[in-house]
Amino acid sequence: xxxxxxxxxxxxxxxxxxxxxxxxxxxxxxxxxxxxxxxxxxxxxxxxxxxxxxxxxxxxxxxxxxxxxxxxxxxxxxxxxxxxxxxxxxxxxxxxxxxxxxxxxxxxxxxxxxxxxxxxxxxxxxxxxxxxxxxxxxxxxxxxxxxxxxxxxxxxxxxxxxxxxxxxxxxxxxxxxxxxxxxxxxxxxxxxxxxxxxxxxxxx
Numbered sequence: 001x002x003x004x005x006x007x008x009x010x011x012x013x014x015x016x017x018x019x020x021x022x023x024x025x026x027x028x029x030x031x032x033x034x035x036x037x038x039x040x041x042x043x044x045x046x047x048x049x050x051x052x053x054x055x056x057x058x059x060x061x062x063x064x065x066x067x068x069x070x071x072x073x074x075x076x077x078x079x080x081x082x083x084x085x086x087x088x089x090x091x092x093x094x095x096x097x098x099x100x101x102x103x104x105x106x107x108x109x110x111x112x113x114x115x116x117x118x119x120x121x122x123x124x125x126x127x128x129x130x131x132x133x134x135x136x137x138x139x140x141x142x143x144x145x146x147x148x149x150x151x152x153x154x155x156x157x158x159x160x161x162x163x164x165x166x167x168x169x170x171x172x173x174x175x176x177x178x179x180x181x182x183x184x185x186x187x188x189x190x191x192x193x194x195x196x197x198x199x200x201x202x203x204x
Contacts, residue, residue, distance in 0.1 A: 002035060002104045006087035009080035010102050012073060014039040017060045022098070037102045042095065053090055055082045055178040082177035086190060089168060123199050130171055133162045134197050140175050140186040163187070171196055 014026040019041025027038040043049065044058045059065040084092065084102070094101045123131075136149045143155075143163070152158045166172045171193035175186040189197060 001106045003087035006084045007035075007104065009083045010037050010104070012068060013080045013084075014100075014102070016064050016068060017041070017100075019060060033106055035104045035106070037104075039100050040098065042097055042100065049095065053081065053085065053093075054180060057081070082174075086170065086173050086177075089170060123196065123203070126169075126171075126196060127165060129162045130166045130169065131196070131200060133166050134171055134189065134193050135200055137172060137187065137189050137193070137197075140188045142186045146187070166193070 011028075014037050018024075018026045018039040022040040024040040026040075027036075029036045029038075041060065043052055044060070047056065047058050088104060092103050094103065132150065133146065136146060143158070146162075147153070147155070147158050150158070150162070152162075163172075167174070167187075170190055172187050173190050174180055175188055176182050176184060179185065
C-alpha cells in the first residue's frame with residue numbers, strides 16, 4: 001500500500017525526533033485513502049524547511065538516535081528525509097506550530113512493475129520537458145552533459161524547465177541527495193522515471 005523504504009524511514013524519523021516533553025507519543029492513523037504519521041514538536045529553531053528537505057538533521061533525542069544507530073536501523077544522520085522525498089515529494093509533509101505530519105496516499109506503489117503500470121496510464125499528463133529529459137538519461141549523468149545532449153546553454157532555464165519539475169514529480173533523483181551543490185552531483189532515473197522511459201519507447 002505504501003513505499004516500503006519511505007514508510008520505514010518515516011516510522012524511525014517520527015520516533016527519534018518526537019518531542020516527548022509534550023507527553024504525546026507519535027501517532028499513526030490509517031484511513032481508506034492515506035496513512036498519516038504525526039509527531040509532536042516543530043522543527044528546531046536553527047533548522048529551516050529548506051535545510052530539512054536537503055537532509056540536514058538536528059537530533060532532538062540524541063540517546064534514541066544513538067541506540068538506533070547502534071542497532072543499524074539508521075545509516076547516517078539526515079539520510080531518511082531524502083528517501084521519503086524520492087517516493088512522495090515535499091508535499092507529503094505538513095508543518096504546524098506544534099506538530100509535523102507525514103501523509104502517504106495509498107495510491108503509491110513500491111515496485112517498478114506497478115509504477116510502470118501507472119505511468120502507462122498517466123503518460124499523457126507528463127510535460128514534454130520531463131519526457132525529453134527522461135529519454136536522455138542513461139545511468140548517472142551530470143548537468144553539463146544533459147544540457148549538451150539537449151542543446152540548452154542557459155543553466156537557469158534548464159534547471160527551472162527540465163530539472164526541477166522532473167525531480168519534484170519523482171522521475172529523476174540526485175546521486176548525492178545530501179550534497180546537492182556538489183561538483184560531483186549527477187542525476188539518475190527513479191523507478192518511476194525508468195517506467196516512463198520504457199513507456200515512451202514502446203509508444204514510439
